[in-house]
Amino acid sequence: MSAPKQIYIAIVGLGGVGKAFLYQLAFLRQRLSKQSPSIDLRLILARRSTKQLFSSNWEHLDTTTVASQLDKNGSPPPPFNETFGQLARAPGKVVLVDNTSDQGLASLYPMVLQRGISIVTPNKKAFSDKIDLWQAIFSSAANGTGSASNGYVFHESTVGAGLPVISSLKELVETGDEVTKIEGVFSGTMSFLFNSFQPLGGGGGKFAAEVKKAKELGYTEPDPRDDLNGLDVARKLTILARIAGLNVESPTSFPVQSLIPKELESCSSGDEFLEKLPQFDDQMDKIKEEASKEGKVVRFVGSIDVPSKQVKVGLEKFDASHPIAALKGSDNIINFYTKRYGSNPLIIQGAGAGGDVTAMGVTGDLIKVVRQLQ
Structure with a gap:
């Protein structure tokens, strides 16, 4: 039997939506590990405004303890560019889960997608800011007009949380x-x-x-x-x-x-x-x-x-x-x-509105990316 395909997950933002997402990620990880061919979803990065926890050996960070581990063992977060450079070196495809409403991070989406990293997010600022950013995001995305080797982007929960x-x-x-x-x-x-x-x-x-x-x-x-x-x-x-x-x-x-x-x-x-x-x-x-x-x-x-x-x-x-x-x-x-x-x-x-239903929209988008990457 062939080894399961690995897909790496990086989470930014561990507030209400981020915590609910971690719970749903644990469930999805279990489900995908049992399907055929199986998929090994690995959480390798957790980051909030003051701290970052990165799995340098690409091993999975435990979803149930990652928030407390981040508080205890996290290091000051480097600039986003540096973090994305680390992620781009992963031995497989990476999905960035941006659970923030950070305008600065949103403006980096085109560069992230061009590095082959996919994005799922409830961050409205990325898609409602100046139209130039919207156009840059979708001209960089594999599911826009970007190269097939670029990342995918989905943002269902930017409107109506988990509603379709x-x-x-x-x-x-x-x-x-x-x-x-x-x-x-x-x-x-x-x-x-x-x-x-x-x-x-x-x-x-x-x-x-x-x-x-x-x-x-x-x-x-x-x-x-x-x-x-x-x-x-x-x-x-x-x-x-x-x-x-x-x-x-x-x-x-x-x-x-x-x-x-x-x-x-x-x-x-x-x-x-x-x-x-x-x-x-x-x-x-x-x-x-x-x-x-x-x-x-x-x-x-x-x-x-x-x-x-x-x-x-x-x-x-x-x-x-x-x-x-x-x-x-x-x-x-x-x-x-x-x-x-x-x-x-x-x-x-x-x-x-609400953490659980918003996270559901994010997790649903993650499933869409996983299907594309299979």
Whole structure:
């Protein structure tokens, strides 16, 4: 029997998503070792902002203990270029799992791919930054227009965590369907916030109180302004618009409504912002009342109108019967209107945030790369 094929895994970022990914990697490693022909997935690098652990003899680092080993025995991380140089010398194919939102690392993707290293990642910044970076990434990837010996790149979990949003859109486009409109709630935070601010049956709390509650439950970023400025949703729309064929320059090149009152943009901290936000509750109450009078609810959505090339993010009112109005908890919903699906859109709905489901999207992408490398 021939020896199993070895594929080497390098992980950057061991936060919530990184830890969940390690657990899923252990499961996948076991599964692939039992299939025929078998594959030996080896974790050879774990890195966070302050430390790096590298297996210089290319032996597998134990997924269950690697995080504590990194803390105990990790050395200060060298520049990324140096780390990628080490990885390029591996005796087999390497997959970089970038679980960060690091802009600097994202800008190195083209070079990483050109060195034959594949990338799977939930890092939105790589695919929503200036369009030049997007073009450089896909012209360097083996599954773009790059050389067959270059690495592959997959980024399913940059939109909708583990939901099959990107793969579905790609399939629509690649099978010749005509996507006319994409519309939805793309942020688990904003979904939770507006579902509790204006529930379908009426009621709901004051806006500032709901923001505070969302933060306490861990739904928002440490500074809630990072959610309320709409940029997270704008990044996701930029990615989908590009896949749909629109050359969107950047997430700030189209209208994005920020829910941060002008007067509070300069608050020195998230805590100060939360403290002062109740002074502006009247503005949001007014929006809620207007929607109620029309028998509607207000939701924070993103939309892409493909024929007119219009992309926008902000508050919109929806009839109670609309699928977007009926969302629960922190779920995402994405509606694809296409020629093939007619007046009833293809709807993808479910948990769009959280370490486990985001890691699932990353692990799913890793499986795609492993298939390509077999």
